[in-house]
Amino acid sequence: MNASTFAVRTEDCFARFMRIRRQTLALCAGLSAEDLMVQSMPDASPGKWHLAHTTWFFEQFVLGRDPAYRSPNTAWHYQLNSYYQSVGPMHARPQRGLLSRPSLDEVRDYRARIDEAVGELIMRGVDDVLAARIELGLQHEQQHQELLLTDIKHAFWSQPLQPVYRQALHAETENVSVPMRFLPGREGVVEIGHGDSGRFAYDNETPRHRTWLSQHTLANRLVTNGEYLAFVRDGGYRDPALWLSDGWDTVQREGWQRPLYWQEDLSSEFTLSGMHALNANAPVCHVSYFEADAFARWAGARLPTEGEWENAAVAQQAAGNFQENQRFHPIAAHAGEGMQQMYGDVWEWTASPYVSYPGFNPLPGALGEYNGKFMNGQWVLRGGSCATPQDHIRVSYRNFFPPHARWQFAGIRLGQDR
Template identity: 80%
Template sequence: MSVSAFVYTEDVLARFMRIRRQTLALCAGLSGEDLQVQSMPDASPGKWHLAHTTWFFEQFVLGHDPAYRSPNPEWHYLFNSYYESVGPMHARPQRGLLSRPPLDEIRDYRARIDEAIGEHLARGVDAALTARIELGLQHEQQHQELLLTDIKHALWCNPLKPAYRQGPAAGESRTSSMRFLPGRQGPVDIGHEGDGFAYDNETPRHTTWLSAHALANRLVTNDEYLAFVRDGGYQEAGLWLSDGWARVQCEGWQRPLYWQEDLASEFTLAGVRALDPHAPVCHISYFEADAFSRWAGARLPTEAEWEDAATRLPAHGNFQESQHFHPCAVPVGDGLLQMYGDAWEWTASPYVSYPGFKPLPGALGEYNGKFMNGQWVLRGGSCATPRDHIRASYRNFFPPHARWQFAGIRLGQDR
């Protein structure tokens, strides 16, 4: 994250309140029981997301003032996530055991910290502290997406398969035929540039080399992935990386995470719905994306290939604001489609630092850099990502077995 002044399109306090209210809006209609459950170690209860994002502002914005005193210092242990340099923390797999403090106290905590941030802004802050507030807002938007993916997993674990919200009625869909469009070849610059916000892992901007290649014009569809399933893709060891094949065997993978056994329906945040053959396949691990690409006679794009292509396109797509909360079939069109929104796109690039990378100083340096090990980069955002959170240089990352995120596949080819 750069600590220079940002070019804001709205008042800082108005932006702060808008994003904070959106998190609460995403919880509307969820019960206290819904927000308490933790369905697997990788997920967190909704209540914890509400508290942790508030703790972030208390710790890194209000706590920046030596005179600040926390009204609930014992909560720092409960709602710290992974910042070792600021103190110990409750074990991640046991967050669902935190029945206390209750939900109404968490909501009150959010209100009190929001009020304190408003008072802080009213007194005036310097560029460095404003940058910390913006980091907190970007962090909150990440947790908005996690809240949606985590509650989806929790509801899917319920035998009743209840809906989070009723989505729009399914209509007849179609999509463009898949074709490969050549990308640029030669030296290109990637990484963040300009005055807008960026995480430290998007920097520094640097030159890299692109060999002759092409990218698919759209994401892989459910129907195309279904052909892989029916062709025995999950039974053919030669298609899989060694660790991926071990995961298939250990966990019994036979289809994408939320597909039903009939291979004709899937669980969505609107409940069980018929599988749209033209919509992008999602909830795919890196291992599955890689195996499908090999089966299709292609490969996954590198993150540099993806970014170079995406930089020349507007960040338009099916995002959280659309309230579909599920990937949609792309309308027929020309050029590269669905580069933003719908589903995060796995790349062939491991999550490592750029040449000359320097993490932020102090505890905030733990935000990204220490996770540059054993993870893979995803690009482009999803149907659960806020629209103003994404950009061409944004680097998401997850371990290769992760399936509960809205992640899909765009194919690449060598030329």
């Protein structure tokens, strides 16, 4: 690498680092210290913890590469570690809402100090190893930006006042009913997984490998609120024949009767911009894998496999309704030909369990705990959502959640055998 290329790379790395770190703070604008300390359920985390944990990640895995580095806040490491057992013990996840200290001001100061130290490190020069660590930290931060939004939404919905996080900045420009059509997918041997060595990917997206696709079709758009409402009104939540056994047990135990955030009258839903009338043409969201699978059975269809999804999405530009649009809610499909809404709006449940690809090798050391150890009892989602940063998503990206999870912006695309 020549000197001029090295200089550009250093400046680009610094600019990207500062942009993403500032965006996390921007998502917290208007939120009080009290807002940022709420933990409304065990699966969520306080906003303040997200701010601090993402900073700890850079301190631990970037600055900590230097044996001479000394942390200014070693006493905080126990409560800011998430699940890296090889790094050390950690505070129990369901009890993060008890962490009144450090204060929000102290966390902001911590972020500023670590940002300054990482920035200085970058400007001294970026080699391949440092660039990879910083990019991993930034991708990790973008994941937590999305979690911050979904967690504050659940926290605001859980309280009687149900406050508005932020008024939607963009009204919908089109809201038409787009007929659902099933488009044929490719049959035969295809390659999926990350194969571009010049671009970032998590280890669980690799290696690129061959898989077989049987004859199938995929819906041209996402399932809408109106279509899911018909399932609810037809007794979908009362018919055990539609549900996986664990799903039916969950419905009974939790008393599910509709998607999370839908009101009991089925005419409105809670959003990050407050309560709004249910838009029949917008994608249904905040449904679990169990609900997605039950709806697909009711509709005489099934969920796509991740191989089918990726093969259909590879020809599509990774553009759509992402975090940058500041709608923070899925919008209706636009009239048009071909596959729509493959990216953004809602994460799409697939019929594929979250397991390793053939030949998978996790990252070495503690970073190997990032993805691989969660390959058990979870299902793959694809495509990103309205809370996902656009430059965080790619066709090979594999998100994963347990089948009961509902608080993420997750929705449904149907598939069929043919």
